[in-house]
Amino acid sequence: MPVTAGEVLVQTLNGISIGLSLALIAVSLTLIFGVMDIVNFAHGEFYMLGAYGTIVIIGFVGNYWVGLVIAAVLVAIFGAVVEWITLRPIRDRDPLQSLIVTFGFVLVFQQTILEIFGGSPKNMPTPITGTLTFAGITYPWNRIAAMVGALVIIGGLFLFLSRTRLGIMMRASSQDLDAARTLGVPADRVFSISFALSVGLAALAAGFLAPIRGVSPTMGTGVILDAFIVVIVGGLGSVFGAVVAALLIGLTQSLSIIVLPSYMSQIIALLLLIIVLLVKPEGLFGE
């Protein structure tokens, strides 16, 4: 079956929308590593909590966006508490230890949500329905909104990191923690806020990605491996690298679906990861 231009356009757009949503999750993941030297295996679980939280809160407030924002804020606060109790004590240890501890979170969060909500997939109410027709294709508004929303948030994050005092402190801590400390950066507070901000962003990402990918207790693990691949390919700690890598992977996966069976897309992502690691182990933009 010949490939039409329309198909390619649709898949390119899909690739961009998935890529940007993935970027939102990956960027917050890489931020935690850059600032705190912690690899958060449970990052996908905070994404999941954002989705379930949004569904629950929409039930109270009625509005999708309000529900999403409140859920994200609650997740952020929860994240700060978790960081204080469990991550602070292991801060000086090997990042591998953080990988193991946060893996424990995956178990606990997933099982808790499973108990409360049951295992069957839920429907995430779509904020915007309808489609846009242009250039010979019909494309859902949903996904366009996801792209725009993700772009806005990522752009906001870049501005935050380069212009605000807190953002600059976070960047300084990620470059050289001891130097930052001597310059008066309050490490404890910066860490807590960084972690809260990051998991809050992951929860926010659910607002854009969950309507497309679905909601279930295991949705977190479905997303975390892709997020890790993005972060590693882009370079651990590099926000810009995460965005580039996310788009790269999103596009590669979506376009490959045109010619390959869908289960190959994950294999392609893995191949990309292997190639990058063999050629440039620090990632495309890593130190």
Add this chain to the structure above:
Amino acid sequence: MSVKQRISTVVSTAEENPRMTRYAIYLVAFVVLGVIVPLTSPSSQLGVYNLMLIWGLFAMGFDFMYGYSGVVSFGHSALFGLGAYAFAIPLSHAGKAPLGIGIYDFFAGSIWLLLILSIVIAAIYALVVGTISIRTREVYFAILTLAFAQVTYTLVINLGDFTGGYNGIPLTLPELTVIPGVLTLDLYNSMDFYYLTLVIVVLTYAVLRRLTNSPMGAVLRGVRENVDRLEYIGIDERRYRIAAFTISGAVSGLAGGLYAANLSFIGPSTMDFVLSGEVIVWTILGGAGTLLGPLFGGALIYYIQESASNFITWWLIPVGLLFIAMVIVMPEGIAGRVIKFVDQFRGNSEN
């Protein structure tokens, strides 16, 4: 004498006669595990013990890598699952001869050969994945093992003609010939299976213990304590990390093969990511770096899981919380704590 003094005396006598102590422990273990348990337990109970042994074996294999060399893998489910599939595929394809070679029937006739296949296939996978991933930092290595495991899982599910896909395949097991003409075991019988598994676990423990006490074991501990320095004292640490991963993989594959035999069924649940996580939990709760700790950890937690799941569905939550607490507060695990506890008495007896 107070209780504490009595314990001190026992411990110091044990210390002074290490050989005698060891033989005494072996004798007790042999009598209890080899005679009392199998002959007094009903067959359904033995079935539980069999699975306890299998999971314990899996955890022990993981501990050899994690507890001694510090290498972390989040993809051990692939090793276990490949062992299971390696065992199952010749059986499920018996009678077929690709390219005219009766390779399936060659293996399908003998349980021994099938188990060896389990070990070899898992070891080859570990060797390949390890070699590809070894250039990366430890955190990336762990994530790569996860990525490879996911891909393997996806492939197994999607190549249904070969692997049975989502639904899996029931297996028909041949008899196990121990001594031709004299002793055969029927693996559908819980007691026969128990003896087979017990012997395998004991032998594996002996081999792994030998390895950890060897110069290789010393180097693996060096990898765990300061991998960067090793290069500067003339040791190629990459080879050792790959070796630890491969040996661990071989044992995991063996456990997988036994699992397939036990269930006489193969399905993709043997490769589920959940297993990768569980084996880490068992190892850390049991006590990494002790071999026996994770053996008991795996067995015990499985047993608790089996019992508890009759009453509650959320037992994994307290286990998960305990796991988190352990990593933060008691990284040496239960076995490590026990060792520290015994050490107290050593100190006292010297006074």
Add this chain to the structure above:
Amino acid sequence: MSALLRTDGLTKKFGGLVAVDDVDFSLEKGEIHCIIGPNGAGKTTFFNLLTGGLEPTEGAIYLGDKNIVGDTPDEILEDGIARSFQVSELFNGLTVMENLRLALLGRDRGRSPLWFAFSNIDDDEELKEEAYAIAEKVKLGEEADKTVDALAHGKKRNLEIGIALSTGADVLLLDEPAAGLTTSETEALMGLIREIAEERTILLVEHDMDLVMGIADRITVLHNGRVLAQGSPGEIQNNETVKEVYLGE
């Protein structure tokens, strides 16, 4: 030429920054040679180049007749250069004896895990005795069965040198061995280095001028990555350029 180790136009650039600049250097067999220079003079980079931790941008490093540029640290070790670290890199959970024994294993068999996987390492009495002997040599005889965590900082620095010694290399590169030591500990260290130097060639980087002047056979002064002066302690002390740039501090 009797030079055991020598560099020829050795240069290392990091982007626009020249850390090591066209250094010609030679190390004589059996001597104690010290490299000194202000912070940022390129001393540690020079060490990293010699031990294979970094690759030079230009130039060659000759060990005997062999150019070792491009070799990995364990290959260079096999050829006979071992190093110690400014910040101790020890095997923390292990005892002193076990630390040294590990280095001895590296010396004897090292690269392949396949050869010696089945013997019990504690049964190797010879190996153990050798490890204990080296512990004695670096003044850790009494602490030989203590774990690294239980050692005082000064003792850790001794172990650091002990590990380098155990590799069996002829040339020892010691990176600020006196880092963090008290005056009396430094005195003891000087004695230890002199003892070791009876059988090895030693190149060391140091800040402590008393130590340097006390034990060096020859001194090389680095400044901004270039060799400022080279010679005996007396010559260096009287060198005007050196005094201007460095010794005044």
